[in-house]
Amino acid sequence: xxxxxxxxxxxxxxxxxxxxxxxxxxxxxxxxxxxxxxxxxxxxxxxxxxxxxxxxxxxxxxxxxxxxxxxxxxxxxxxxxxxxxxxxxxxxxxxxxxxxxxxxxxxxxxxxxxxxxxxxxxxxxxxxxxxxxxxxxxxxxxxxxxxxxxxxxxxxxxxxxxxxxxxxxxxxxxxxxxxxxxxxxxxxxxxxxxxxxxxxxxxxxxxxxxxxxxxxxxxxxxxxxxxxxxxxxxxxxxxxxxxxxxxxxxxxxxxxxxxxxxxxxxxxxxxxxxxxxxxxxxxxxxxxxxxxxxxxxxxxxxxxxxxxxxxxxxxxxxxxxxxxxxxxxxxxxxxxxxxxxxxxxxxxxxxxxxxxxxxxxxxxxxxxxxxxxxxxxxxxxxxxxxxxxxxxxxxxxxxxxxxxxxxxxxxxxxxxxxxxxxxxxxxxxxxxxxxxxxxxx
Numbered sequence: 545x546x547x548x549x550x551x552x553x554x555x556x557x558x559x560x561x562x563x564x565x566x567x568x569x570x571x572x573x574x575x576x577x578x579x580x581x582x583x584x585x586x587x588x589x590x591x592x593x594x595x596x597x598x599x600x601x602x603x604x605x606x607x608x609x610x611x612x613x614x615x616x617x618x619x620x621x622x623x624x625x626x627x628x629x630x631x632x633x634x635x636x637x638x639x640x641x642x643x644x645x646x647x648x649x650x651x652x653x654x655x656x657x658x659x660x661x662x663x664x665x666x667x668x669x670x671x672x673x674x675x676x677x678x679x680x681x682x683x684x685x686x687x688x689x690x691x692x693x694x695x696x697x698x699x700x701x702x703x704x705x706x707x708x709x710x711x712x713x714x715x716x717x718x719x720x721x722x723x724x725x726x727x728x729x730x731x732x733x734x735x736x737x738x739x740x741x742x743x744x745x746x747x748x749x750x751x752x753x754x755x756x757x758x759x760x761x762x763x764x765x766x767x768x769x770x771x772x773x774x775x776x777x778x779x780x781x782x783x784x785x786x787x788x789x790x791x792x793x794x795x796x797x798x799x800x801x802x803x804x805x806x807x808x809x810x811x812x813x814x815x816x817x818x819x820x821x822x823x824x825x826x827x828x829x830x831x832x833x834x835x836x837x838x839x840x841x842x843x844x845x846x847x848x849x850x851x852x853x854x855x856x857x858x859x860x861x862x863x864x865x866x867x868x869x870x871x872x873x874x875x876x877x878x879x880x881x882x883x884x885x886x887x888x889x890x891x892x893x894x895x896x897x898x899x900x901x902x903x904x905x906x907x908x909x910x911x912x913x914x915x916x917x918x919x920x921x922x923x924x925x926x927x928x929x930x931x932x933x934x935x936x937x938x939x940x941x942x943x944x945x946x947x948x949x950x951x952x953x954x955x956x957x958x959x960x961x962x963x964x965x966x967x968x969x970x971x972x973x974x975x976x977x978x979x980x981x982x983x984x985x
Contacts, residue, residue, distance in 0.1 A: 601906035653688035684938035699911035701872030706851035721852035744822035746813025760788035766861035789968035836922035
């Protein structure tokens with residue numbers, strides 16, 4: 545699950561490839577940033593989790609990029625080992641114990657990354673990000689792979705969380721996308737008064753409700769308040785984080801969500817939106833195909849869906865271009881790789897080309913900025929990519945920022961908060977206690 549504790553994935557990996565190895569054959573290609581520094585024959589071992597069976601388009605792009613690189617660098621052979629998602633994670637743990645990582649592999653951000661960095665297994669890649677290359681990534685993405693001020697992977701994918709809305713329902717009640725939180729609450733009131741569920745939510749999975757809390761925390765306290773509380777530069781009992789919890793309960797009291805939301809899974813909650821029974825649905829951009837290219841979804845419905853950014857709150861410190869979201873996988877280079885310099889050149893080339901190809905060929909939102917004037921995409925993709933290009937911040941999903949133990953406290957408290965089982969002050973206190981207990985401060 546991309547280590548996002550249920551926060552979505554561009555692919556659900558599953559394959560019979562079972563660790564099969566393949567070596568791509570060179571074909572016609574573009575050139576790399578620079579050819580290999582010498583004519584010495586070398587092999588770069590690449591381990592990834594996009595098998596042809598379950599991730600056909602991803603796998604195709606990987607092979608295309610490898611073909612290009614090998615063509616431009618005839619002395620370099622890229623040898624692939626391909627596993628499905630769970631196999632990959634398990635093997636990474638096993639081979640890291642004996643320090644036998646591939647030269648290049650895939651990792652997730654934040655909590656997943658840290659043990660490998662602390663074990664001195666991943667090489668810092670800040671030199672790769674020099675010469676302006678870092679600027680080609682969406683703001684906040686490379687930072688998600690940073691530990692102690694150094695960057696240890698190049699992000700490939702990114703998800704942000706808009707609020708999707710049904711234009712037909714909005715039009716029926718003369719509603720327009722809100723610019724302020726007060727306007728959003730007025731929309732909620734109008735829809736609830738007319739017997740329409742304002743927003744679809746399946747909070748049995750808990751991370752779904754966390755998205756709402758995180759946006760309220762961001763818009764009230766700014767993008768650093770929640771981060772600081774989690775990394776212990778601040779407190780979870782900050783007034784804006786308590787106020788965000790209070791606003792969650794205000795929305796619940798206004799009947800902002802479909803009936804029974806706390807007992808429904810995300811898929812069950814989403815069906816309320818997909819069936820036209822709820823007017824809004826906050827979820828990651830992995831949902832974009834359902835509103836654009838997925839032909840199993842009726843075209844009339846797809847054409848009726850738009851999105852808006854979570855609105856600003858009067859007196860709050862957050863701005864509308866700050867998003868909740870997070871990167872998917874990124875590429876690491878093994879610290880003990882015998883071909884480290886060439887491996888770094890390869891990951892730079894891979895990240896650049898992946899950003900250029902993945903959105904059109906696989907429907908992936910890449911972590912690099914995309915020039916939408918040069919590609920043919922559904923309008924909603926173009927609009928999301930343009931928003932990404934001007935993002936001021938991306939706050940990583942809260943449960944991903946936290947350790948597994950604290951994340952469970954957070955998720956349990958989110959469900960209790962939405963269910964009215966805890967007061968906002970207690971919600972904040974429980975977080976603060978869990979974070980203090982773990983960190984000692």
